[in-house]
Amino acid sequence: MSSTSEFAQPAIDLRTDVPHSARVYDYLLGGKTNYPPDQAAGRALAHRHPQLRQARSEDE
Numbered sequence: 001m002s003s004t005s006e007f008a009q010p011a012i013d014l015r016t017d018v019p020h021s022a023r024v025y026d027y028l029l030g031g032k033t034n035y036p037p038d039q040a041a042g043r044a045l046a047h048r049h050p051q052l053r054q055a056r057s058e059d060e
Contacts, residue, residue, distance in 0.1 A: 019038045
């Protein structure tokens with residue numbers, strides 16, 4: 001019989017302390033699955049590229 005340790009999954013480090021492109025996109029779409037670093041990156045991106053606001057409304 002196999003031991004359960006064979007099937008153990010490695011721990012996942014989500015790194016919520018640094019922005020991630022998927023969560024930044026979620027923030028830009030008005031989603032809930034993002035963190036302060038993602039929000040800051042999204043605001044900075046939208047400030048540098050105002051056309052993102054238009055693209056966001058067209059994507060919905």
